[in-house]
Amino acid sequence: MNAPHAPFARATLRPLPAAMLEALRARFGERCSTTSAVREQHGRDESTYPVTPPDAVVFCESTGDVAALVALAAAHAVPVIAFGIGSSLEGHLLAVQGGVSIDLSRMNAIVAVNAEDLTVTVQAGVTREQLNREIKDTGLFFPIDPGANATLGGMAATRASGTNAVRYGTMKENVLGLTVVTAAGEIIRTGTRARKSSAGYDLTRLFVGSEGTLGVMTEITLKLYPLPEAVSAAICHFPSIDAAVRTTIQVIQIGVPIARCELLDANAIRGVNRHSQLSLRESPMLLMEFHGSPAGVQEQAQTVQDIAREVGGESFEWTSTPEERTRLWTARHQAYFAALQMRPGCRSLSTDTCVPISKLAENINQSVIEAEAAGLPYWIIGHVGDGNFHLSYLLDPNDPVETATAERLSGQMVHRAIRLGGTCTGEHGIGLHKIGYLLEETGAGAVEQMRLIKRALDPKNIMNPGKIFSM
Amino acid sequence: MNAPHAPFARATLRPLPAAMLEALRARFGERCSTTSAVREQHGRDESTYPVTPPDAVVFCESTGDVAALVALAAAHAVPVIAFGIGSSLEGHLLAVQGGVSIDLSRMNAIVAVNAEDLTVTVQAGVTREQLNREIKDTGLFFPIDPGANATLGGMAATRASGTNAVRYGTMKENVLGLTVVTAAGEIIRTGTRARKSSAGYDLTRLFVGSEGTLGVMTEITLKLYPLPEAVSAAICHFPSIDAAVRTTIQVIQIGVPIARCELLDANAIRGVNRHSQLSLRESPMLLMEFHGSPAGVQEQAQTVQDIAREVGGESFEWTSTPEERTRLWTARHQAYFAALQMRPGCRSLSTDTCVPISKLAENINQSVIEAEAAGLPYWIIGHVGDGNFHLSYLLDPNDPVETATAERLSGQMVHRAIRLGGTCTGEHGIGLHKIGYLLEETGAGAVEQMRLIKRALDPKNIMNPGKIFSM
Numbered sequence: 018m019n020a021p022h023a024p025f026a027r028a029t030l031r032p033l034p035a036a037m038l039e040a041l042r043a044r045f046g047e048r049c050s051t052t053s054a055v056r057e058q059h060g061r062d063e064s065t066y067p068v069t070p071p072d073a074v075v076f077c078e079s080t081g082d083v084a085a086l087v088a089l090a091a092a093h094a095v096p097v098i099a100f101g102i103g104s105s106l107e108g109h110l111l112a113v114q115g116g117v118s119i120d121l122s123r124m125n126a127i128v129a130v131n132a133e134d135l136t137v138t139v140q141a142g143v144t145r146e147q148l149n150r151e152i153k154d155t156g157l158f159f160p161i162d163p164g165a166n167a168t169l170g171g172m173a174a175t176r177a178s179g180t181n182a183v184r185y186g187t188m189k190e191n192v193l194g195l196t197v198v199t200a201a202g203e204i205i206r207t208g209t210r211a212r213k214s215s216a217g218y219d220l221t222r223l224f225v226g227s228e229g230t231l232g233v234m235t236e237i238t239l240k241l242y243p244l245p246e247a248v249s250a251a252i253c254h255f256p257s258i259d260a261a262v263r264t265t266i267q268v269i270q271i272g273v274p275i276a277r278c279e280l281l282d283a284n285a286i287r288g289v290n291r292h293s294q295l296s297l298r299e300s301p302m303l304l305m306e307f308h309g310s311p312a313g314v315q316e317q318a319q320t321v322q323d324i325a326r327e328v329g330g331e332s333f334e335w336t337s338t339p340e341e342r343t344r345l346w347t348a349r350h351q352a353y354f355a356a357l358q359m360r361p362g363c364r365s366l367s368t369d370t371c372v373p374i375s376k377l378a379e380n381i382n383q384s385v386i387e388a389e390a391a392g393l394p395y396w397i398i399g400h401v402g403d404g405n406f407h408l409s410y411l412l413d414p415n416d417p418v419e420t421a422t423a424e425r426l427s428g429q430m431v432h433r434a435i436r437l438g439g440t441c442t443g444e445h446g447i448g449l450h451k452i453g454y455l456l457e458e459t460g461a462g463a464v465e466q467m468r469l470i471k472r473a474l475d476p477k478n479i480m481n482p483g484k485i486f487s488m
Numbered sequence: 489m490n491a492p493h494a495p496f497a498r499a500t501l502r503p504l505p506a507a508m509l510e511a512l513r514a515r516f517g518e519r520c521s522t523t524s525a526v527r528e529q530h531g532r533d534e535s536t537y538p539v540t541p542p543d544a545v546v547f548c549e550s551t552g553d554v555a556a557l558v559a560l561a562a563a564h565a566v567p568v569i570a571f572g573i574g575s576s577l578e579g580h581l582l583a584v585q586g587g588v589s590i591d592l593s594r595m596n597a598i599v600a601v602n603a604e605d606l607t608v609t610v611q612a613g614v615t616r617e618q619l620n621r622e623i624k625d626t627g628l629f630f631p632i633d634p635g636a637n638a639t640l641g642g643m644a645a646t647r648a649s650g651t652n653a654v655r656y657g658t659m660k661e662n663v664l665g666l667t668v669v670t671a672a673g674e675i676i677r678t679g680t681r682a683r684k685s686s687a688g689y690d691l692t693r694l695f696v697g698s699e700g701t702l703g704v705m706t707e708i709t710l711k712l713y714p715l716p717e718a719v720s721a722a723i724c725h726f727p728s729i730d731a732a733v734r735t736t737i738q739v740i741q742i743g744v745p746i747a748r749c750e751l752l753d754a755n756a757i758r759g760v761n762r763h764s765q766l767s768l769r770e771s772p773m774l775l776m777e778f779h780g781s782p783a784g785v786q787e788q789a790q791t792v793q794d795i796a797r798e799v800g801g802e803s804f805e806w807t808s809t810p811e812e813r814t815r816l817w818t819a820r821h822q823a824y825f826a827a828l829q830m831r832p833g834c835r836s837l838s839t840d841t842c843v844p845i846s847k848l849a850e851n852i853n854q855s856v857i858e859a860e861a862a863g864l865p866y867w868i869i870g871h872v873g874d875g876n877f878h879l880s881y882l883l884d885p886n887d888p889v890e891t892a893t894a895e896r897l898s899g900q901m902v903h904r905a906i907r908l909g910g911t912c913t914g915e916h917g918i919g920l921h922k923i924g925y926l927l928e929e930t931g932a933g934a935v936e937q938m939r940l941i942k943r944a945l946d947p948k949n950i951m952n953p954g955k956i957f958s959m
Contacts, residue, residue, distance in 0.1 A: 133741060134844035134909075176686040187684050189693070190661055205933035211842040212874050213658050214911035215647040215697055217918055217926050217956050218938045222660070222693035226686055243743035270604060272714035313784050371682040373605035403683050438605075440685035447688055455688050462676035466945060467689045473944030474937060485688050 029483070030115045033072035037093040041075060041117070044085055048076040059098075059118035062105040063165075064450060065364045065412065065420065071098060071112035076120045080196055080204055080235040086119060087233060087479075088202025094477045099229040101142060101168030105175060106367055107448025109228055113483040119233060121170055127151050128236055136193060136210050138238045141170025148239075157241040160185035160276075163444065164350055169237050175446035176226030180349070183269070183402030184276040184308065185242065187444065192225050196236035200475035210238060223470070228446050229481035231474045245276075245308035249318055250336040250345060253325050258282055258301045258385060258397070260328045262378045265303065265401040267324045269374050273317050277306035278402035282385075284359075285352055285396040292355030293348035298332070303401075304349055306342075349398075356396045356411060363394075363411040366423045370434035371405035371443030380437060384408050384430050391422055405443035431457070447485045455486065500954070501586045504543035508564040512546060512588070515556055519547040530569075530589035533576040534636075535921060536835045536883065536891065542569060542583035547591045551667055551675055551706040557590060558704060559673025561950050569952045570700040572613060572639030576646060577838055578919025580699055584954040590704060592641055598622050599707055607664060607681050609709045612641025619710075628712040631656040631747075634915065635821055640708050646917035647697030651820070654740075654873030655747040655779065656713065658915065663696050667707035671946035681709060694941070699917050700952035702945045716747075716779035720789055721807040721816060724796050729753055729772045729856060729868070731799040733849045736774065736872040738795045740845050744788050748777035749873035753856075755830075756823055756867040763826030764819035769803070774872075775820055777813075820869075824880075827867045831882040834865075837894045841905035842876035842914030851908055855879050855901050862893055876914035902928070918956045926957065 041049040050056070051073045060070030077083045090097045096116025103110060112118065124140035125147065131137065132155040139148060146166045148159050163172060163179035171177070173195070178187035185191065194208025197220075207220040224232055255261040261280055268275055281289065283299045290297055305321065307314040322333045336342045348355075357365060372380045381399070388395045388408060399406025408430070410423040431441040431454045441447075441454035456464050464486050471478075471488065478488055512520040521527070522544045531541030548554045561568045567587025574581060583589065595611035596618065602608065603626040610619060617637045619630050634643060634650035642648070644666070649658035656662065665679025668691075678691040695703055726732040732751055739746055752760065754770045761768055776792065778785040793804050807813040819826075828836055843851045852870070859866045859879060870877025879901070881894040902912040902925045912918075912925035927935050935957050942949075942959065949959055 131844065131846070133737075133846035135741065136844065176684075176690070178684055182684060186661070189684075189690065190657070199933070199937065203933050205937060206931060207934055209906075209911045209929070210844045210909040211876075211905075211911045211914065212845070213647075213649055213653060213660075213842055213876065213914050215840075215913045215915050215917040216911050216922070216929055217697070217935070218702075218941060219647070219660065219690075219693045219697050220930075220934060220937055222690045223941075226688070226690050231689075243741070245743075266604075270606065270714070272716075310784075310787055312787060313781075316781055316783060369686075371684055373602065373607065373681040374683070375602070375604035405682075405684065434682075435680075438681035440680045440682045440687050442686045443682065443684050444686050446686040451687070458680070458687055460677060462670070462674050463678055463691060464688070466670065466676060466691055469944040470689060470694075470941055473940040 029113070031094065031096060033095055033115060034093050037089060037095055038073060040089050041073060045075050050074045059100050059110065059120065060112050062103050062108065062110045064106055064108045064448070065366050065414065066108045066111055066449065069111035069113055071118040072115050074118040074120055076123055078123050080198065083119060083198045083233050083235050084202050084204050086117065087198050087200065090117060090479050091200060091202055091477060094479060096479050096482050098481045099170065099174065099233045101171035102144065104165035104167045105171060105448065106445045107450040109175065109446060109448040109484060111449060113449065121168065124235065130155060131210065132157055134210060135241045136238055137241055138236055139169055141235050141237060142168050144168050145172065152241065156244055158244050159239055159241055161188055161191055164353060169239070170234050173225050173234055173237055174228050176444065178400065178403065178444045180277045180279055180400060182400060183278055184274055188225055189222060191240045192221055192237055193240060194238040195221055195224055195234050197224055197232040197234055199232045200477065200480050208238065226446070228448065228484050230471060230484055231480055247311040247314040248306065248308055249314045250306045250342045251318060251333055252345070253303050253330045253333045254298050255301045256329045259378055259382055260330065261301045261303050262381055262401060263328050264325045264330055266374050266377060268321055269402055273320050275305060275317060275321065275402060276308040279304040279349060280397065280399035280401045280406060281352065282397035285356065285398050288355035288359045288396060289348045289352050292351055292358055295348055304345060352398055356409065360394055360411040364414050365409045366412055366427065367407045367409040367445070368427050368430050369405070369407055369442045369445040370430050370439060371403060372434050372437045372439030374404045376437040376439065377401060377404045380434060381406055383433060387426050387429060391426055393419060393423060403443060404439065449484060452486055500584065502565065502567060504566055504586060505564050508560060508566055509544060511560050512544060516546050521545045530571050530581065530591065531583050533574050533579065533581045535577055535579045535919070536837050536885065537579045537582055537920065540582035540584055542589040543586050545589040545591055547594050549594050551669065554590060554669045554704050554706050555673050555675050557588065558669050558671065561588060562671060562673055562948060565948045565950060567950050567953050570641065570645065570704045572642035573615065575636035575638045576642060576919065577916045578921040580646065580917060580919040580955060582920060584920065592639065595706065601626060602681065603628055605681060606712045607709055608712055609707055610640050612706050612708060613639050615639050616643065623712065627715050629715050630710055630712055632659055632662055635824060640710070641705050644696050644705055644708055645699050647915065649871065649874065649915040651748045651750055651871060653871060654749055655745055659696055660693060662711045663692055663708055664711060665709040666692055666695055666705050668695055668703040668705055670703045671948065671951050679709065697917070699919065699955050701942060701955055702951055718782040718785040719777060719779055720785045721777045721813045722789060722804055723816070724774050724801045724804045725769050726772045727800045730849055730853055731801065732772045732774050733852055733872060734799050735796045735801055737845050737848060739792055740873055744791050746776060746788060746792065746873060747779040750775040750820060751868065751870035751872045751877060752823065753868035756827065756869050759826035759830050759867060760819045760823050763822055763829055766819055775816060823869055827880065827882060831865055834882040835885050836880045837883055837898065838878045838880040838916070839898050839901050840878055840913045840916040841901050841910060842874060843905050843908045843910030845875045847908040847910065848872060848875045851905055852877055854904060858897050858900060862897055864890060864894060874914060875910065920955060923957055
C-alpha cells in the first residue's frame with residue numbers, strides 16, 4: 018500500500034536501547050508510554066500508509082522536557098518524531114526507523130498575547146481553533162486555516178496554509194520567531210517580535226516546513242490581524258469547474274483582496290449536503306469571503322459578482338447572518354469527513370498540486386478528465402485563489418489496484434503541475450509520499466543542498482529520519 | 489575607522505594564485521580586470537569602512553559565467569563576492585580576505601514577464617527602477633523600494649524592504665524562486681512560480697538574506713502586483729516625533745492597509761528642502777500613500793486623518809496630482825544624498841533598528857534624546873509602519889572621536905531594540921558591521937546553527953567570507 022515514490026523498509030529500524038528507555042522512564046515516569054494503543058495512535062496520520070508505531074511515546078510539558086528528551090536521543094542515536102494532533106497527510110509521523118514520538122499536545126499554553134503589537138506566542142501544541150478562541154476578546158485573530166484543527170507546531174512544520182492564505186499568506190509569512198530544540202538537545206531562539214529583520218540566515222523559515230527533520234519547534238511567535246470591520250460570505254454556482262476557475266483567475270489577476278476563495282465540485286457538495294444537512298445545489302461552486310470596511314467589502318463583492326456573471330456564474334447568494342456564514346464554513350471544514358462517509362471504510366488519497374494562477378484551469382480540467390476516465394470515486398476542494406486544489410480519491414484500502422491507479426493519476430497530476438511551473442505540494446508537505454516528486458520538482462542539485470543542511474544540523478540523523486528525502 | 493563590533497584584519501588575506509588569474513583571463517578576457525580603479529570601485533559600499541578592494545573583478549554576463557568563475561574559485565579556494573551596484577550599507581562588499589568580485593551589473597535582462605500570473609523573472613543585475621520601467625505596460629508593478637536604486641540581486645541578498653513593505657512585505661515575501669550558483673559552482677533552482685509550496689526546505693528563504701555567503705543568486709522570480717486603481721499621497725506635520733509615531737502605531741493597530749508610512753524628522757526635511765527646492769515645514773512629518781479603489785483610498789485616508797488630528801497632527805495635505813506625488817517621493821528618495829550635503833565631506837552612519845510597533849515611540853524618543861545629548865549632526869527617516877527607522881549620523885571621516893561616539897550611540901540603540909523584542913537590523917543586513925549585534929540578538933546557539941549551515945554549503949569558506957559571523 019506504499020506510494021510508488023516512497024517505499025520504506027522497516028529494515029532500517031534502529032532499536033531503542035534498554036538504557037535509553039530506562040533513562041526516559043527515570044526522567045518522565047508515567048509520561049513515557051510503551052503501550053501498543055498509545056504507540057499505534059502515534060504511528061499514523063491521515064495518509065493511506067499502514068500504521069508504523071514508534072517504540073515509545075513521551076508526553077512533554079515544556080521546552081525543557083523536549084530538550085532533555087532530544088539530548089537523550091542524541092546520546093543514543095535514537096530517532097525522535099514530533100507529534101501534534103496527527104492530522105498530517107503524507108506519512109510525516111510514521112516511525113519508519115523506530116524511535117520515540119514526542120507528543121506535544123500538553124504544551125498547549127498561550128505564552129504571551131501582545132495585542133498592541135499584533136503578535137502572540139504559543140506553545141507548539143496549541144491548536145488553531147483554541148488560539149482563536151482564547152484571543153477572541155482582543156479583537157484580533159489568526160487567519161491561517163488548513164481545514165483540520167491542527168496544532169500550530171504541526172502547521173509550522175508543514176508550512177501549512179488553507180482557506181485564508183490568498184489574502185493573509187501561509188505559515189511562512191506568519192511565523193515571526195521560534196523556540197527550537199536542536200538535534201543536539203539545545204534550545205535556541207530564532208527571529209524576534211519585530212515585523213521584519215535582516216539579521217543573518219532566516220532560520221525561522223528554514224525550520225518552518227522542515228517537517229521535524231532539523232529540530233523540534235516548541236514555541237511559535239505568530240502575527241495576528243485585527244478582526245475585519247465587515248465580513249461577508251457568498252456562494253456562487255457555475256455551469257462547470259472551468260467557469261468557476263476562470264472567475265477565480267480574473268479575480269486574482271485584477272487584484273481583488275478576496276479573503277477566501279474555495280472551490281467545491283459537485284461531488285464535494287454532495288458529501289457536504291449529506292453530512293451537514295444542507296441543500297446546496299450540486300454543481301461546481303465557489304465559496305467566497307470578503308474582509309474589510311463595509312464599503313470595501315461591498316465593492317469587492319460587486320467586482321467578483323460582475324466577473325462571475327460574465328462566465329455563467331449563477332445565483333450569487335449572500336449569507337446574510339454570521340450564523341449562516343458559520344454554518345457554511347463549518348460544512349466546508351467538514352468536507353473531508355463528509356467525503357469519507359460517501360464510501361464507508363474508504364481512505365482518502367489527497368493530491369495537493371499548486372500552479373501559477375493562469376495554469377489553474379488547465380491543471381484542474383485535465384485532472385478531472387483523467388479522474389473521470391479512471392472511474393474511481395473522487396471529490397475536489399480547492400484553495401483556488403492560490404492556484405492550489407485537492408483532488409482526492411476515495412479508496413478501498415483492501416484493493417491494491419485502486420491504490421495503484423490513484424497513485425498513477427496522482428503522479429500524472431504532479432508531472433503536469435511541475436511542467437506548468439508549479440509544485441507537487443502547495444501545503445501538505447513531502448513526508449514519505451512525495452520524496453520522489455520533490456526530486457523531480459527541484460532537481461538533484463537543490464535536494465543535495467537540503468541534504469547538506471540536514472547532515473550539518475542533524476549529524477546523527479535522529480530528527481524524523483526518512484522524511485523529505487532519502488539520506 | 490572600523491566599527492567596534494566588526495574589526496577585520498587583512499592578515500586573513502588569501503592571495504590570488506597566479507594560476508587562477510591566468511584561468512580567469514583565459515575564460516573572461518577583457519571582462520576580468522585587475523586595474524586599481526575597477527578594483528577600488530568594487531571594494532566599497534555606502535558604509536563608513538575604508539575601501540578594501542578585491543584582487544580582481546570579473547564582469548559576468550550569464551549564469552554560466554558565474555558558475556565557471558565560482559568553480560575556478562572553489563578549485564583554488566579563492567573568495568568571491570557578488571557585486572550589484574554597491575549600495576549596501578554594512579560593509580557587505582569589502583574584500584576583507586581578498587579574492588574576486590563578481591560584477592553582475594551586465595546581467596540586467598528581464599528573463600520572463602508572466603503578467604497573467606503576476607510574476608517576473610529577472611537577472612540579478614536588474615535594478616528596481618529598471619524593472620518597473622520595463623513592466624510599465626503590463627499594468628503591474630514591483631513594490632519593494634529600499635530607497636536606493638539597488639539591484640534585485642542585492643536586495644534579495646540583504647532581505648531588503650523599504651517604503652512599501654508595510655503593505656507589500658519585504659524581499660522575503662516577494663521572492664518566489666531563485667537560480668543560484670552554489671559554492672561548488674553548480675547551478676540549482678529553488679522555488680517555483682506557484683504562489684505557495686510546501687516542497688522541502690525553504691532554500692529560497694535561506695539564500696534571501698544570506699548576503700552572498702552561501703551562493704550567488706543569478707536569477708530571481710518575483711511577485712508583481714496590479715497597479716492600484718487609485719493612489720493618493722498625503723503629508724501631515726506633527727508637533728513632535730512622538731505624535732507622528734503615535735499616529736502610526738494606531739494606524740497599524742487598527743489595520744488600515746496603508747501602503748507607505750514614512751517619518752521624516754525636521755533635520756531630514758531641512759536637507760530635502762535644500763536639495764530638492766521644496767518648502768516643506770521643518771517639523772516632524774509623515775509622508776503617506778494609500779492604494780486601492782477610489783472609495784477605499786478615501787476611506788483609509790479619512791481614518792488616518794482622524795487619528796492624526798487627535799494627537800495634534802496639523803495641516804493634513806493631499807497631493808492632488810501624480811506630478812506632485814512623484815516630486816515628493818523623489819525628494820524622499822534623495823533624502824540620503826540631501827543629508828550628506830548638509831555636511832560637506834561627511835559620511836553617514838545609519839542605524840537600522842526595528843521593534844514591535846508598540847515599542848516604536850520609546851525606541852525613537854530615547855534615541856533622539858541620546859543623539860541630542862551627544863551633539864553630533866543627525867537626521868531621521870523611518871519606515872515607521874514596520875517599526876523600523878534610520879537615525880543616521882553625519883560624521884567627519886577624519887575625526888575618530890566622532891565615529892567612536894556614533895558607534896557607541898548606535899550600540900545603545902541596538903541594545904535597546906533587542907531589549908524591546910526587536911532586531912539590530914530591519915533591512916540593511918549584518919555585513920561586517922553588525923556581527924557582534926547578531927550574536928547579542930539571537931544568541932550563540934542560533935549563530936552556531938548558521939555557522940553549521942555555512943560550513944556545510946561552503947566548506948572552503950569562499951562565498952563572501954568574513955560577513956554575518958566570524959568562522
